[in-house]
Amino acid sequence: MRIGLDIMGGDFAPVNTIKGAILALDELTPKDVLVLLGDENVIRQELRAAGVCEDLFFIVDEPECIRMEEKPLKALQEKPRAGITAGFRMLAAGEIDAFASAGNSGAMLAGAVRSVQCIPGVVRPCSATTLPQEEGGDCLILDIGTMPDAKPDVLFQFGILGSIYAQYILKKDKPRVCLLNVGTEDGKGNLQCQAAFHLMKNNRFFHFVGNMEPRDLFKNKADVFVTDGFVGNIVIKEIETFYRLIQKRNLSDAFMDRMNYELYGGSPLLGVNAPVILGHGISSALAIKNMIMQTKKMHESRISERLREIFYEYADKKE
Amino acid sequence: MRIGLDIMGGDFAPVNTIKGAILALDELTPKDVLVLLGDENVIRQELRAAGVCEDLFFIVDEPECIRMEEKPLKALQEKPRAGITAGFRMLAAGEIDAFASAGNSGAMLAGAVRSVQCIPGVVRPCSATTLPQEEGGDCLILDIGTMPDAKPDVLFQFGILGSIYAQYILKKDKPRVCLLNVGTEDGKGNLQCQAAFHLMKNNRFFHFVGNMEPRDLFKNKADVFVTDGFVGNIVIKEIETFYRLIQKRNLSDAFMDRMNYELYGGSPLLGVNAPVILGHGISSALAIKNMIMQTKKMHESRISERLREIFYEYADKKE
Numbered sequence: 001m002r003i004g005l006d007i008m009g010g011d012f013a014p015v016n017t018i019k020g021a022i023l024a025l026d027e028l029t030p031k032d033v034l035v036l037l038g039d040e041n042v043i044r045q046e047l048r049a050a051g052v053c054e055d056l057f058f059i060v061d062e063p064e065c066i067r068m069e070e071k072p073l074k075a076l077q078e079k080p081r082a083g084i085t086a087g088f089r090m091l092a093a094g095e096i097d098a099f100a101s102a103g104n105s106g107a108m109l110a111g112a113v114r115s116v117q118c119i120p121g122v123v124r125p126c127s128a129t130t131l132p133q134e135e136g137g138d139c140l141i142l143d144i145g146t147m148p149d150a151k152p153d154v155l156f157q158f159g160i161l162g163s164i165y166a167q168y169i170l171k172k173d174k175p176r177v178c179l180l181n182v183g184t185e186d187g188k189g190n191l192q193c194q195a196a197f198h199l200m201k202n203n204r205f206f207h208f209v210g211n212m213e214p215r216d217l218f219k220n221k222a223d224v225f226v227t228d229g230f231v232g233n234i235v236i237k238e239i240e241t242f243y244r245l246i247q248k249r250n251l252s253d254a255f256m257d258r259m260n261y262e263l264y265g266g267s268p269l270l271g272v273n274a275p276v277i278l279g280h281g282i283s284s285a286l287a288i289k290n291m292i293m294q295t296k297k298m299h300e301s302r303i304s305e306r307l308r309e310i311f312y313e314y315a316d317k318k319e
Numbered sequence: 320m321r322i323g324l325d326i327m328g329g330d331f332a333p334v335n336t337i338k339g340a341i342l343a344l345d346e347l348t349p350k351d352v353l354v355l356l357g358d359e360n361v362i363r364q365e366l367r368a369a370g371v372c373e374d375l376f377f378i379v380d381e382p383e384c385i386r387m388e389e390k391p392l393k394a395l396q397e398k399p400r401a402g403i404t405a406g407f408r409m410l411a412a413g414e415i416d417a418f419a420s421a422g423n424s425g426a427m428l429a430g431a432v433r434s435v436q437c438i439p440g441v442v443r444p445c446s447a448t449t450l451p452q453e454e455g456g457d458c459l460i461l462d463i464g465t466m467p468d469a470k471p472d473v474l475f476q477f478g479i480l481g482s483i484y485a486q487y488i489l490k491k492d493k494p495r496v497c498l499l500n501v502g503t504e505d506g507k508g509n510l511q512c513q514a515a516f517h518l519m520k521n522n523r524f525f526h527f528v529g530n531m532e533p534r535d536l537f538k539n540k541a542d543v544f545v546t547d548g549f550v551g552n553i554v555i556k557e558i559e560t561f562y563r564l565i566q567k568r569n570l571s572d573a574f575m576d577r578m579n580y581e582l583y584g585g586s587p588l589l590g591v592n593a594p595v596i597l598g599h600g601i602s603s604a605l606a607i608k609n610m611i612m613q614t615k616k617m618h619e620s621r622i623s624e625r626l627r628e629i630f631y632e633y634a635d636k637k638e
Contacts, residue, residue, distance in 0.1 A: 069504075148508060148510075149509045180553070182464060189467060189549060190467035190548075190549040191468050213556055214556040214559075215556060217557075217560065218560070218564065228509075229501075230508060230509040230512075230550070231549070231553055233501040234533055234550055234553065234554065235553065235557060237533040238554060238558075240534065241534045242561045244534075245453075245537065245575070246565065249574070249575070251575065252570070253568055253570060255568070256564070256565070256568070
């Protein structure tokens with residue numbers, strides 16, 4: 001497969017992105033091609049500095065760069081030769097099979113929706129990440145920032161997206177999907193959660209196990225936690241805050257270490273027609289490498305095809 | 320002053336509530352009267368078992384009890400002789416100066432709003448708690464569960480309530496009030512935060528310092544974090560989750576220990592006409608004692624009077 005990587009994306013690009021690409025070489029097969037999008041001179045220079053043969057990669061010269069603070073749509077329009085713009089152009093044209101960037105996540109979202117587009121039936125895409133469980137394994141939480149104003153029907157769809165991801169990528173059999181809430185009783189929470197609960201209860205697209213609280217996040221009580229992009233983002237940023245607090249104070253152990261975002265690569269953008277991964281702005285080389293491997297997993301699992309099928313069925317049943 | 324305490328409120332009542340009341344005796348002055356509301360026989364029995372003179376308290380026999388899972392309004396109506404119902408009746412009649420309970424928080428909210436009522440001009444009351452800061456001291460976060468569907472104008476009022484509480488109770492000079500958000504830039508967040516930001520910017524009722532992220536919660540970047548009751552509840556439940564995770568794993572230190580909810584007593588219900596404190600359901604004796612001391616602080620600081628003044632001015636300026 002051909003994996004596109006935006007070399008200029010992320011706070012520590014291009015150093016960490018190139019290092020991550022080099023790390024990924026060890027795990028990719030000879031059939032995989034890593035397509036590096038960015039300023040060709042910079043890329044070649046970094047590869048030479050690292051003593052790595054430039055021919056191991058497919059380099060596409062895209063000298064522009066969308067910065068973190070730029071307005072997504074405007075930037076995509078005005079910078080046709082930025083890594084993100086070019087990446088989605090190639091993805092839509094089938095020249096790459098998956099695309100990943102730790103750059104401007106708004107531009108990644110807008111680029112994906114404009115180029116490969118949402119899967120028919122999906123109202124809003126979302127992004128997800130995994131959280132370690134105390135007794136081993138991971139659960140999934142979504143949305144973690146893409147849709148801060150998700151309505152109840154959109155939360156319901158996040159349940160479908162999360163369930164399929166947990167099944168295909170996390171290899172969970174019949175994933176348990178819950179709604180992240182402030183109490184476990186039926187009818188708890190704000191109006192948005194109350195309405196979403198009602199839609200999720202007794203649905204036939206995923207196995208709904210009710211409301212769960214933050215204390216259940218690490219307890220293997222559910223495989224998928226559904227929430228809106230505002231709450232989900234607050235939740236993962238609080239985990240990061242704690243992770244840093246305890247690291248700084250030398251209070252960690254093997255389980256707490258698993259809260260390190262680097263281990264998880266990036267956040268898949270779910271609900272669009274091709275594998276797209278959003279990296280963390282502060283991605284390390286390890287995070288970039290894991291992000292690359294995640295795109296491969298998503299492509300090989302054919303999750304996009306499965307999502308198209310289930311949303312076809314969903315749209316059909318709904319009407 | 321006369322402080323009312325619901326003896327039957329909390330998961331470990333009446334044992335912990337009685338123990339907490341006994342602990343408080345050491346810190347109260349001879350002028351303070353602790354009014355214990357609950358089943359008189361049970362109270363006297365517990366006090367005798369603890370070897371404490373029953374005459375040190377004013378005991379009001381209220382044998383009924385509103386359980387955690389009961390519907391607040393229905394319970395208040397059907398159980399006139401429950402501690403919570405009676406407590407608010409006494410508070411409204413001026414027979415006690417403050418009231419605290421670790422029982423059904425919905426009944427506490429409904430009871431407060433029905434009896435002593437909201438301060439004129441306050442659209443919705445809210446509850447608050449303090450969070451430890453790495454470099455010492457505390458900040459305030461509100462709402463932490465009372466109003467899960469707070470609209471932007473209500474969030475704005477939470478800013479006023481929090482600012483006055485920080486000034487009068489936490490003794491902060493010109494408290495820095497921020498909006499808890501997913502990014503620090505202007506215009507970040509969901510529609511609710513965007514609109515609240517607009518209202519808070521350049522206001523003259525409190526010192527607004529903009530958006531803050533979860534990573535700023537322990538960094539002394541603001542004295543008051545404003546959010547809605549859904550997000551605030553998720554945030555503090557996540558802190559509790561982490562606190563328990565690290566305690567269980569013996570990973571704590573002096574700072575992390577300060578995340579122990581017991582130290583903070585209870586959550587003041589802000590925006591009503593008298594000091595009302597909601598205790599945590601799992602309150603220990605220490606938490607109960609601290610909750611009692613908190614009601615005293617609120618009463619003595621005359622915070623309710625100050626809030627009535629500022630909301631009078633607010634209603635006046637708005638029109």
